[in-house]
Amino acid sequence: MELRIQGMDCVEEVALLKRELVPLLGSDERLSFDLLNGKLSVDLSQTEITSGEVFAAIGRTGLKAEVWNDRQDDPVNQSFWKRHQRATLTTVSGMLGLAGLVVQSLWPTSGELVPPVAIGCYLAGILAGLILVLPKAWRSIVSLRPDMNLLMSVAVLGAIGIGEWFEAVTVAFLFSLSLLLESWSIGRARRAIASLMDLSPPIAHLRDESGEVRNAPPADVGVGSVLIVRPGEKMPLDGRVIKGASSVDQAPITGESVPVEKEIGDEVYAGTINGDGLLEIESTKTANDTTLAHIIKMVGDANSKRAPSEKWVEKFAAIYTPVVMGLAILMFLVPPIVLGGEWSDWLYRSLVLLVIACPCALVISTPVSVVAALAAAARNGVLIKGGVFIESPARLKAIAMDKTGTLTQGAPAVMDVVPMNGHDESELLSRAAALELNSNHPLARAIVDEAKQRGMNVQPTENFETIQGKGASGSIGGKTFWLGSHRYLEQRGQETPEIHKQLEAMQAAGRTVVVIGNDQHVCGFITLADAIRKESREVVNQLHAAGIEHIVMLTGDNEGTAKAIANEAGIDEVRAELLPEDKVAEVETLVRRYEHVAMIGDGVNDAPALARASLGLAMGAAGSDAAIETADIALMSDDLSKVPWLIHHSRRTLRIIRQNIVFSLGIKLVFVALTIAGYASLWAAIAADMGASMLVIANGLRLLRNN
Structure with a gap:
């Protein structure tokens, strides 16, 4: 059973429910409480306990239960009173208390008597402040477990008993305000969880058995399905790359500061953001298991x-x-x-x-x-x-x-510019910035920003070409230059043992390395890190x-x-x-x-x-x-x-x-x-x-x- 418990927003209600339900169920392991959502899950498997008995036990606590419905939290489906009940009552309590004080100070009376009109304002303010507290105070009396709700009620009644009406309404208002703040905090946390859902895209591009691509909700996609993820889109499910290469921004899931290069066989996570490559992935988990x-x-x-x-x-x-x-x-x-x-x-x-x-x-x-x-x-x-x-x-x-x-x-920033084979820092950085000028990759933006901070006038390259998942190339001054990762350098076959040792040392120190070269040799490399x-x-x-x-x-x-x-x-x-x-x-x-x-x-x-x-x-x-x-x-x-x-x-x-x-x-x-x-x-x-x-x-x- 999944139930919504009205008023379950702190450990007091949880303890109250356990006192009634644990003897009925025989174990508290059959109970699961979600305070953020006011949700109670009850495991009735392999028992003869009926839902009616559960509702009756909850009713004895003074709390109200109803069958869980995911749409109940939607503000569209709630009345104004349900959404703003506590805030309205707290505001009314404070305003009536203030009104009573004003009336008492202005009303011509003999002796120390409080005017009836002021008493009416005070009393209404007290009722507004305590109307949600009194049922809990009564439950604490019945269960012989005095709590803060009873303490507040006694304080207010004591103040009324000796004629301190303003003091009574002040206590009622302050306690109502503290409960409002607690309720607000829980609501914010609940909305935070809902905002996480926005990370997952509402549709997935599913390739069916005939090869056609159609849109489907991620919840309807099974394990082993083939999905198309276009540049800039979010991964709809956890999966494994089966075709293509791209950089993927995994910060929403792993917190990594720079995008991670993905190629065939690599894992991807739902909610992460694809870079500039087209990927085909095979889903490895369902939507509720990502x-x-x-x-x-x-x-x-x-x-x-x-x-x-x-x-x-x-x-x-x-x-x-x-x-x-x-x-x-x-x-x-x-x-x-x-x-x-x-x-x-x-x-x-x-x-x-x-x-x-x-x-x-x-x-x-x-x-x-x-x-x-x-x-x-x-x-x-x-x-x-x-x-x-x-x-x-x-x-x-x-x-x-x-x-x-x-x-x-x-965010990544340039740490070192290391020229080689007769090139200097300015030349190396300007060529790298030219190749990265039109890229939105964080590493590219960092290199371009560094060049601009040094006062360089970066000109775009000619015959620019993106090397999918690896780097880029283009013509600068009539000569072709390339830029890419350490892995791309190895694939080109231009790496020497000395360069390999130097790059490995940089990477071991936590630096990301971008290598720049031409057809004859390696011109140098730029290291970046999250400063x-x-x-x-x-x-x-x-x-x-x-x-x-x-x-x-x-x-x-x-x-x-x-x-x-x-x-x-x-x-x-x-x-x-x-x-x-x-x-x-x-x-x-x-x-x-x-x-x-x-x-x-x-x-x-x-x-x-x-x-x-x-x-x-x-x-x-x-x-x-x-x-x-x-x-x-x-x-x-x-x-x-x-x-x-x-x-x-x-x-x-x-x-x-x-x-x-x-x-x-x-x-x-x-x-x-x-x-x-x-x-x-x-x-x-x-x-x-x-x-x-x-x-x-x-x-x-x-x-x-x-x-």
Whole structure:
């Protein structure tokens, strides 16, 4: 069974469903939860359990279930209320609370009475803020498992009970706002997965048994089918080249910085982009089994199984709420019954206890601190997607980094121009640029850009010809020159042992080599590489100084390139030639070893690893949409130096939050003692609670200062 569970957006609902379904099914292995999509899969094979029993068990939790339909998430099929319910209620709650405050301040009243009109606004605002929370609070009461929803409800009711209507509506609004942000984050992650689907083309050019080529959806293409992939098109399925040669941009899948030459027998991946050659490929996987399909599934799985640690306040609520309510009841009943005390006196003391126990200062201070921390981070070019992620950087012990676009610029650049046989650098570079002038290949663009930066006037060649999958040739000054790869040089038979040794050394150092020659000899070669970012080395040093124990590079590039960049950047460990699933496995190994692990990347191929890590950071300015949306934090300026800053900012935020918690609870403990001793009044309790709220809010707002 595949079911959509309305309201399943956090681990609380998962735990609730497991309590009802595991006894019915006998094992939690029969349950699979996808929090991103609110999807529950139930395995009923080899059981006598009916779907009706499953629906009944889910109904006992108070949640609603319906049969899964892929079209339900389409905004076209949703009403306005369903799409904007939480945002609308939160907005209404805030506006009504503000309206009540305005009415109360302007309404002519005697004494301290709150005008009925203001009470009406406050009450409506409270209902708007809590209408989605109260059912969960009720479930926590019924199941005898107090949670944050019950804590918020009690806080609001306590504030209403002592006439603090504005305080009550403020708590309701802030909690509703936090739930809205959580829902928004899940929606963004869900849309990120949907955007991955756009990498796969909607049609495949299928050659049938008669030799005719027809268009078909990739989902309808079986293993062993022959597909035509034209220049510039995306690969519709994973396959093997059976005819033709071309360069293929594999960056969306493997993260390689330069296109890879493909010829007969080489593998290609769905979603990668064909270069300038016509390819015929034999499909080796169905549409739901391609590497891209596995990436999409891994992102969803990693998010659904990566249960965030339960917040301290939620753990505290499970003890705090029943203990305080129990103490208030005991304070009201025991002294009069056992000690013969005055009922009215002890009722008053119990009310004072409930008032001072109202966790408003604790509840309000934390979101204020978090919002201030998020705002300060945004001003520094760091987009943090919700308060849950602001604390994570402070606990990091290890960091995994992608190479291309993260530690490096993400595009090839000319490193060396090596002339030979009487030619000079200027002549060699100008001839190479002339041959590459009309090519869109990244290596070609890098060579042309280098020539222009040196002030060369590059003229196009005559009789230009592309050598499919190998290089190019043309006439310059009446003489024919060619340009190509090391492999093409070997095929021409013009390679000498000395040149071979030199090229092998360059390639081992992580350089891509372009050879230029004529019919008589090799004129020289140009080496290119993805240049390291200027700040990478310093950032790695700062991360170590900040307490990061281990930094590892994870890349799809070849080992020579990876090691060269790692040595230059001061990386502790290198893992090269990795596919997306390999990166996930490496991150999982790090998580088991260090527990708190961040992954930094920028490509679609990094998305599963970003989702699996304890904390995912995306390079935002040039990163892919999937990486940015999947990550918990995006560095919008592509400035790696923001990572050490983020770690220090997170630690400062944690310090302030802890200060606020200790102060809030300290004030309450003092007043609890005074209440029991009979020295606290209701108004003193109210003043202490409001004073504590103001102080912790002011302390939280210190995070807005530059640090």
